[in-house]
Amino acid sequence: MPERTPLDRVRDFFEVNEGYRLDHAAFEAERCLRCQDPVCIEGCPVNIPIPDFIHAIAAHNMPEAARLLRTANPLPAICGRVCPQEVQCEMLCHMTNRFRPVAIGALERFVADWERDQPVEQISGESTDKPARPARKEKVAVIGAGPAGLVCAGELARLGYSVTVYEGLHAPGGVLRYGIPEFRLPKDILDWEIDMLKRSGVEIVCNVIIGKTLTLDQLFDEFGFSAVFIGSGAGLPQFLGIPGENLNGVLSANEFLTRINLMRAYAFPESDTPLHLGKRVAVIGAGNTAMDAVRSSLRMGAEEGHIVYRRSEKEMTARIEEHHHAIEEGVQFHWLTNPIEILGDDEGWVTGLKCVRMELGEPDESGRARPIPIPDSEFVLPMDNVVLAVGTTPNPLLVKSAAGLETTPKGCFVAEETSGRTTRRRVYAGGDAVTGAATVILAAGAGKRAAEAIHADLNEDAGRED
Amino acid sequence: MYEILEKHTLTPITKLFRIKAELIARAARPGQFIILRVHEAGERIPLTIADYDSETGTITIVVQEVGATTRRLGALEEGEYILDLVGPLGNPIDIPEGGHIVGVGGGFGAAALLCFMRSATLRGDRTTTIVGARNKDLLLLVDELRIASRNLEICTDDGSTGFKGFVTERLKQMIDGDPPGRPDYIVAIGPMPMMRAVAETTRESEIPTLVSMDPIMVDGTGMCGGCRVTVGDTVKFACVDGPCFDAHQVDFDEAIRRTKTYLREQETACKRLETEGVIHAS
Ligand SMILES: Cc1cc2nc3c(=O)[nH]c(=O)nc-3n(C[C@H](O)[C@H](O)[C@H](O)COP(=O)(O)OP(=O)(O)OC[C@H]3O[C@@H](n4cnc5c(N)ncnc54)[C@H](O)[C@@H]3O)c2cc1C
Ligand SMILES: Cc1cc2nc3c(=O)[nH]c(=O)nc-3n(C[C@H](O)[C@H](O)[C@H](O)COP(=O)(O)OP(=O)(O)OC[C@H]3O[C@@H](n4cnc5c(N)ncnc54)[C@H](O)[C@@H]3O)c2cc1C
Ligand code: SF4
Ligand code: SF4
Ligand code: FES
Numbered sequence: 001m002p003e004r005t006p007l008d009r010v011r012d013f014f015e016v017n018e019g020y021r022l023d024h025a026a027f028e029a030e031r032c033l034r035c036q037d038p039v040c041i042e043g044c045p046v047n048i049p050i051p052d053f054i055h056a057i058a059a060h061n062m063p064e065a066a067r068l069l070r071t072a073n074p075l076p077a078i079c080g081r082v083c084p085q086e087v088q089c090e091m092l093c094h095m096t097n098r099f100r101p102v103a104i105g106a107l108e109r110f111v112a113d114w115e116r117d118q119p120v121e122q123i124s125g126e127s128t129d130k131p132a133r134p135a136r137k138e139k140v141a142v143i144g145a146g147p148a149g150l151v152c153a154g155e156l157a158r159l160g161y162s163v164t165v166y167e168g169l170h171a172p173g174g175v176l177r178y179g180i181p182e183f184r185l186p187k188d189i190l191d192w193e194i195d196m197l198k199r200s201g202v203e204i205v206c207n208v209i210i211g212k213t214l215t216l217d218q219l220f221d222e223f224g225f226s227a228v229f230i231g232s233g234a235g236l237p238q239f240l241g242i243p244g245e246n247l248n249g250v251l252s253a254n255e256f257l258t259r260i261n262l263m264r265a266y267a268f269p270e271s272d273t274p275l276h277l278g279k280r281v282a283v284i285g286a287g288n289t290a291m292d293a294v295r296s297s298l299r300m301g302a303e304e305g306h307i308v309y310r311r312s313e314k315e316m317t318a319r320i321e322e323h324h325h326a327i328e329e330g331v332q333f334h335w336l337t338n339p340i341e342i343l344g345d346d347e348g349w350v351t352g353l354k355c356v357r358m359e360l361g362e363p364d365e366s367g368r369a370r371p372i373p374i375p376d377s378e379f380v381l382p383m384d385n386v387v388l389a390v391g392t393t394p395n396p397l398l399v400k401s402a403a404g405l406e407t408t409p410k411g412c413f414v415a416e417e418t419s420g421r422t423t424r425r426r427v428y429a430g431g432d433a434v435t436g437a438a439t440v441i442l443a444a445g446a447g448k449r450a451a452e453a454i455h456a457d458l459n460e461d462a463g464r465e466d
Numbered sequence: 467m468y469e470i471l472e473k474h475t476l477t478p479i480t481k482l483f484r485i486k487a488e489l490i491a492r493a494a495r496p497g498q499f500i501i502l503r504v505h506e507a508g509e510r511i512p513l514t515i516a517d518y519d520s521e522t523g524t525i526t527i528v529v530q531e532v533g534a535t536t537r538r539l540g541a542l543e544e545g546e547y548i549l550d551l552v553g554p555l556g557n558p559i560d561i562p563e564g565g566h567i568v569g570v571g572g573g574f575g576a577a578a579l580l581c582f583m584r585s586a587t588l589r590g591d592r593t594t595t596i597v598g599a600r601n602k603d604l605l606l607l608v609d610e611l612r613i614a615s616r617n618l619e620i621c622t623d624d625g626s627t628g629f630k631g632f633v634t635e636r637l638k639q640m641i642d643g644d645p646p647g648r649p650d651y652i653v654a655i656g657p658m659p660m661m662r663a664v665a666e667t668t669r670e671s672e673i674p675t676l677v678s679m680d681p682i683m684v685d686g687t688g689m690c691g692g693c694r695v696t697v698g699d700t701v702k703f704a705c706v707d708g709p710c711f712d713a714h715q716v717d718f719d720e721a722i723r724r725t726k727t728y729l730r731e732q733e734t735a736c737k738r739l740e741t742e743g744v745i746h747a748s
Binding site: 168169170178206207208209212213214235236237239241245246248249251252254255258259263264267268269270271272273274276347348395396397 | 489490493503507508509510534535549550551552553554555684685687688689690691692694696701706720723724726727728730731732734735738
């Protein structure tokens with residue numbers, strides 16, 4: 001896929017990938033073999049009919065490609081951009097053995113981007129300006145406007161329920177809004193998706209935290225909701241517990257990215273929220289969050305961006321493309337390097353990161369080689385900022401205020417995988433709140449399955465079938 | 467959008483707003499706070515819920531203009547709107563019944579104590595509020611606080627009214643037995659240096675003392691960790707674990723140092739506000 005050159009893109013937040021043109025896309029689509037056993041579909045968590053939509057592109061039948069995509073994935077423009085395709089659909093593609101896989105993600109993105117350029121009425125099937133009147137009398141509440149909640153809400157609206165989404169922050173989108181940066185996922189796309197949802201009749205109420213502003217019980221007892229879906233994500237940042245973590249200039253990746261994305265610190269002082277960065281920024285971790293943080297630091301004006309990770313390159317969890325782009329943009333990687341202390345000056349500002357070199361030992365519980373410190377290998381990387389991207393866990397705000405909801409020791413909601421049913425009647429959960437930090441498409445899939453289960457259960461309550 | 471129903475100027479830099487916010491007014495408890503945003507490009511800032519009324523669906527906040535956002539807010543008028551308002555956040559102040567409860571307020575802290583002192587008084591506790599300011603023109607809500615607590619002690623640095631000296635000096639006298647008597651529980655809200663001074667004043671006597679920490683916050687829901695405060699040997703998030711903590715355990719040096727993270731940017735923002743004027747939400 002065409003992309004902007006590293007030198008051109010590394011100082012701004014505009015999108016890196018430029019996307020296909022129709023001739024490119026049709027050419028790539030021709031590469032698909034339309035296999036008898038399209039294993040690529042099994043690699044996709046929502047089982048998109050991959051060969052069919054790709055075939056439609058090859059046949060220049062874009063409306064059909066768009067329709068096929070939307071039947072399986074309500075967020076194609078987003079997933080086409082951020083799915084870890086190399087371990088999902090594209091990993092299984094039969095072409096992968098001998099050539100490179102069909103660029104399924106890029107094609108998905110192409111179709112979705114084409115769709116966004118079409119007249120809205122055509123896409124949503126609206127005949128008038130008014131949203132369709134709900135066919136069902138039951139109301140369903142959704143907690144959290146991340147991908148899990150948004151997809152669940154969209155499906156329920158399609159099934160005829162009136163749906164209200166409650167979001168704690170001042171803008172919907174979840175991680176898509178506050179975490180994933182503009183240069184990977186332009187906010188226009190998110191806004192468009194949310195606009196489509198609203199047109200389909202979904203009501204989104206921001207600035208309401210369930211567990212604080214309203215309780216789960218109130219949603220049922222006072223507001224008369226018949227079912228509630230929890231898509232509250234895994235937003236609580238973890239810290240390492242090493243000395244110096246509270247020095248000035250040490251931030252969680254969540255704070256760092258939220259300041260930039262949700263609060264638009266890149267536009268300071270046109271926007272009021274600042275970010276204070278020095279010349280050298282170290283990001284600890286090697287997942288998508290870490291790559292987003294380190295690449296954002298360069299765009300915010302840092303001269304050096306470093307990734308510090310205690311395991312090796314092989315164990316990195318970021319998408320290949322992000323790692324690749326980070327290398328091109330000049331990010332420096334310190335593999336097998338474990339931070340043990342953050343050093344500061346007399347005024348409490350970060351001056352460096354003390355690390356110890358690691359080597360790989362036997363595999364641990366996660367099946368990955370366990371890193372072991374090499375004795376007497378300590379050294380200091382001079383740094384002005386340290387950003388921690390070492391994982392997140394579900395936020396306990398909601399659980400603390402609601403009875404009957406079981407959680408795992410890690411704070412994840414206990415919920416059936418196929419239906420999202422929790423331990424409390426007519427309460428469902430899905431996405432990162434259930435799995436811990438995972439992916440957009442898994443969250444979307446969980447939201448969709450929960451909507452189907454809610455529909456089935458409410459039908460049962462009403463003693464009817466359809 | 468949240469409508470401003472009333473605005474009062476308490477001192478030249480301190481404004482009181484009564485705002486329509488039904489859900490928050492119903493859920494609020496003394497000691498909790500809200501986060502608001504004044505305009506589309508605005509920062510999220512935390513402010514204590516000074517008072518709330520579930521019947522009229524309103525909350526009261528008192529804001530001291532110290533920087534760009536608080537000045538933008540201070541410039542809003544009755545009938546105008548606040549763009550975003552979320553809450554109630556944090557935990558209510560939790561002090562057992564039955565003792566002599568002393569609230570110590572400095573700056574906006576006097577207002578922040580109002581609904582807590584009233585609720586403690588109403589449940590039958592012996593209550594004293596000590597408020598302080600540089601001079602009598604800078605005191606806030608004296609009449610309201612007088613009604614809300616059994617005793618009101620006023621301190622001014624220049625002696626223009628009440629006791630001449632700091633709130634901590636008056637507190638010390640009470641700990642030593644002066645009327646209205648030795649406190650059983652203390653809660654202090656105000657600038658961090660004041661809260662630290664209160665912590666030092668009560669440390670030796672081991673009187674349980676709470677301070678309401680006001681670190682820099684972003685989301686207020688535990689999502690960013692920017693508000694972390696060291697209490698004893700653990701790191702807490704003030705927005706979800708606090709904002710009140712055991713005063714004798716809080717690392718004030720660190721907390722004060724952390725509020726200085728954005729000093730340079732705060733100056734830039736203020737300069738910009740001066741040259742470009744205030745942007746209204748409505
Ligand atoms: C920086 C970063 C980069 C990532 N990159 C990728 C990527 O490239 N590809 C990929 O597939 N995945 C990526 N992920 C992971 C992916 O974003 C998440 O798995 C996904 O967003 C989870 O969706 P969700 O709907 O479960 O939760 P979230 O997106 O976390 O949304 C939860 C929403 O609920 C709200 N909420 C929480 N509690 C309450 C409450 N009590 N009341 C009201 N609202 C509440 C939150 O404010 C939030 O808006 C990334 C994650 C991060 C942080
Ligand atoms: C839980 C909580 C409750 C609060 N309640 C109130 C309240 O009821 N009324 C009120 O007026 N203020 C209150 N504050 C403080 C208020 O949030 C800050 O004054 C405000 O964020 C400053 O924003 P600004 O953009 O106007 O100023 P900035 O430009 O951000 O700061 C200007 C000056 O204020 C200092 N400052 C910045 N943030 C804080 C802070 N959080 N605490 C103390 N000093 C700070 C800076 O060091 C600087 O000198 C509370 C803070 C918290 C965390
Ligand atoms: S949603 Fe993700 S996994 Fe499924 S086809 Fe699209 S890119 Fe592949
Ligand atoms: S496996 Fe690859 S080649 Fe075969 S149908 Fe799927 S995308 Fe096409
Ligand atoms: S303000 Fe973000 S975690 Fe407390």
